[in-house]
Structure formats: C-alpha cells, structure tokens
Amino acid sequence: xxxxxxxxxxxxxxxxxxxxxxxxxxxxxxxxxxxxxxxxxxxxxxxxxxxxxxxxxxxxxxxxxxxxxxxxxxxxxxxxxxxxxxxxxxxxxxxxxxxxxxxxxxxxxxxxxxxxx
Numbered sequence: 001x002x003x004x005x006x007x008x009x010x011x012x013x014x015x016x017x018x019x020x021x022x023x024x025x026x027x028x029x030x031x032x033x034x035x036x037x038x039x040x041x042x043x044x045x046x047x048x049x050x051x052x053x054x055x056x057x058x059x060x061x062x063x064x065x066x067x068x069x070x071x072x073x074x075x076x077x078x079x080x081x082x083x084x085x086x087x088x089x090x091x092x093x094x095x096x097x098x099x100x101x102x103x104x105x106x107x108x109x110x111x112x113x114x115x116x117x
Contacts, residue, residue, distance in 0.1 A: 002030050002080050006063045007040065009115060011055065014047050019055035021045055024067050030083040037087035039079065039099040043070045060115070 010023040025042040045066050053062070068076055086099050 001032065002028065002083065004028055004064045004068075006060050006067070006115065008042075009055075009058070009063065015049065017047075017049065017052050020047050020052070021055070021058065021063070021066070022047070024063050026064070026067050028079055028083050030080075030087045032087070035087070035090070035095055037083050037090065037097040037099060039083055041079075043067050045070060 005027040006024055007027050008025040009021050010025075011019045012022045014020045023042055023044050025040065027038060027040050029036050029038040071079070082099055086097050090097050
C-alpha cells in the first residue's frame with residue numbers, strides 16, 4: 001500500500017498573511033507486512049491570497065493535495081511506480097530501501113517544526 005505523509009511545512013509572511021506555506025516536504029512509502037521502500041522530496045507551493053487558509057486550519061490531507069497538484073498526475077504516478085518497483089526488486093532479506101530522487105528544492109525560509117496536524 002502506498003501512503004503519502006507531510007514531514008515539514010516551511011512558511012513565510014505575504015502581505016497581511018503570516019505563516020503562508022511556501023514549501024512542503026513529503027514522504028512516499030510503499031509497505032506490505034512491515035517491509036517497505038520509500039522516498040522523500042519537497043515542493044514549493046504557490047500563494048493565493050483569495051484562498052488563503054490559516055496555518056492551524058491546514059490538514060495533512062490538504063497539504064498532500066497541494067503537493068500533488070504541483071507535481072501533477074504523471075509525476076505522482078512516476079514517483080509511486082518508482083517506490084513500488086524498488087520494493088518489488090528488494091532482496092528477500094531486506095526490510096527497507098530508500099530511493100533518492102532529484103525532485104527536491106532547498107528551502108531557506110522560517111520552518112515550523114510543529115505541524116498543525
């Protein structure tokens with residue numbers, strides 16, 4: 001089973017809004033019976049003043065949706081296939097494998113270590 005998780009949100013201030021999410025670090029994991037393959041990445045997110053959501057009202061599902069919207073269906077499918085293929089090619093005795101992808105951006109803004117979810 002493939003799961004998506006948000007590891008960290010990086011925020012900035014924009015106009016009258018504070019804690020605007022600029023970047024989200026995500027984690028994709030394919031796991032069956034305690035064995036898994038995984039990858040991590042991060043994506044910059046666009047700010048829209050008209051659809052702004054207060055930081056404490058953000059859910060993990062919403063943040064995952066933002067990341068997936070930026071990635072697009074083809075990239076989502078490719079990342080999920082990459083993780084599943086890695087799992088399928090693991091040696092029988094291996095418990096986990098990590099796949100490095102070049103889909104990461106470096107964020108330098110203020111980071112909130114405590115997510116609102």
